[in-house]
Amino acid sequence: MSVITGSQAGRQRRSAWRRRDAAWGYAFTAPVIAGSLLFVVGPLIAVIWYSLHEWNVLAGTFTFAGAANYERMLEDSSLHDSLVASGWFSLGVVVLNISLALFLAVLLNQKLPGTTFFRVAFFSPVVVSLVAWTIVWGFLLQADGGINSFVGLFGVDGPNWLRGNVTAMVAVVVVQVFKNVGLNMILFLSALQGVPEEIQEAARLDGAGPWRRFWSIVMPMISPTVLLVSILTIVGSLETFALIDVLTNGGPGNSTTVLVYYLYRQAFEFNQFGYASAIAVLLFVIVLALTLVQWQTRKRWVFHEV
DSSP, X not given: OOOOOHHHHXXXXXXXXXXXXXXXXXXXXXXXXXXXXIIIIHHHHHHHHHHTEEEETTTTEEEEOTXXXXXXXXXXXXXXXXXXXXXXXXXXXXHHHHHHHHHHHHHXXXXXXTHHHHHHHHHHHHHSOHHHHHHHHHXXXXXTSHHHXXXXXXXXXXXXXXXXXXXXXXXXXXXXXXXXXXXXXXXXXXXXXXXOHHHHHHHHHTTOOHHHHXXXXXXXXXXHHHHHHHHHXXXXXXXXXXXXXXXTTTXXXXXXXXXXXXXXXXXXXXXXXXXXXXXXXXXXXXHHHHHHHHHHHGGGTXXXXX
């Protein structure tokens, strides 16, 4: 008859605790894993599978096409135009959104009267319905709308903002920025309030001016937030659809037909679901590549990264 010593009993209890902890860990992570498989991995595999087929819902055909849809993308001039439009739109949104959000966060981080009111005012568009926000801006940007009526007070004859190729792109960029800049402002403001005042005071005593303190102390300290905001803003700009659909319908011409809107038209207007799936794969690759580039370069400029 074997005798269990105290040390063996302790090891058995620790082993049972570890198994129990592992079981609880798997139980808590199982819904997340199942959700990711069901709503992320599964649809991604399905889109890749559909992109290899010619699928016409109205005709009821679903035939294997191999790489034909991807070869078609190389010759599709409209797709190339949508890539250019997406590039300009994303560049404008990212540069203007991040710079304006950081500027507002720095201003509202000061101990000045009325900062609470302005924080609420700049953040309120974030919680407003995107469709309602876009419809209101659509009226303001008409030839006889509120924007031109305002600039007319100064003797300026404003254009019909949504009917010119350049002005339409500028309009959708500005509307998108004003809609979401409040969220990035709050993220930056939270990061700024986490910068120790003692470090800035020490730099001030050493003779560092405001700009020197901002670029040498504040920016490195909030650089993780800058990375987060830049990734979210780039991905969000590449996925913009509702604003384009309501405000310009991709026009005039194809000047504001970004990649997501072009994908939508191929699928739901022309019933080319296979080709639309190939475009969706292209969009996924672009977003993944940009995110990986930002993530890999973070060690060069993000604080605490080595």
